[in-house]
Amino acid sequence: MAIYELRTYTLYAGKLGEAVELYRSVGWPALEKHGDKLVGYFTGDVGALNKIVHIWKFEDDADRRAHWNRVYADDDFMAFAAKFRPLILTQDNQLMMAAPRGPTP
Numbered sequence: 001m002a003i004y005e006l007r008t009y010t011l012y013a014g015k016l017g018e019a020v021e022l023y024r025s026v027g028w029p030a031l032e033k034h035g036d037k038l039v040g041y042f043t044g045d046v047g048a049l050n051k052i053v054h055i056w057k058f059e060d061d062a063d064r065r066a067h068w069n070r071v072y073a074d075d076d077f078m079a080f081a082a083k084f085r086p087l088i089l090t091q092d093n094q095l096m097m098a099a100p101r102g103p104t105p
Contacts, residue, residue, distance in 0.1 A: 001060070001097060001098075002057055002058065002059060002060075002097070002098065002104070003057075003058050003060060003061060003064060003095055003096065003097055004039070004055055004056065004057055004058075004095070004096045004097070004098070004105075005054075005055070005056040005058065005064060005093060005094070005095055005096075006053065006054075006055055006093070006094040006095075006096060007053070007054040007055075007056070007091065007092070007093050008051060008052075008053050008091070008092045008093075008094075009051065009052045009053075009054075009088050009090075009091050010050055010051050010088070010089045010090045010091075010092075011050045011051070011052065011087050011088060011089060012050070012087060012088075012089050013050055015050070015087040016043060016049075016050055016052070018087060019052060019084065019087045020043060020052070022080065022083055022084055022087075023041075023052070023080075023084070026076075026079070026080040026083065027077075027080040027084060029076070030071075030074060030076035030077040030079075030080050031071065031077065033074075034067060034070050034071050034074070035067065037056045037057060037058060037067055038054065038055075038056055039055040039056060039057045039105045040053075040054070040055045040105075041053075041054055042054075050089075055105075057105060061095075064095075
C-alpha cells in the first residue's frame, strides 16, 4: 500500500519568494533526477502564510527511505539544502496512507 509524506516548511517572514525561486532554479533540478515521487507542491495563501507544502508518494516505507537516502547523498541537492535551510523556521513531516474511500493521486 502506498504511503504519502506531507512535508510542511514554515519560512521566516518575507522569505517565501526567495525560497520558491531557489526551489524552482536549484532544488527541483536536483530532485527530479531521483524519480517522479512528488505529487504536489503548494504555497500558502490564507491562514498558511509563509508555508511551502510538499506531498510525496512512495510504494512503501522502504521506497521512501531509499529515495531520501539517494537524495541526501546527492551533491547538487545538498548544495540546494545549504541555501534553503536558513530560510526555514520550522519543518513538519507526516506520513499518511490513503483513506479507504475517495480519490487517490
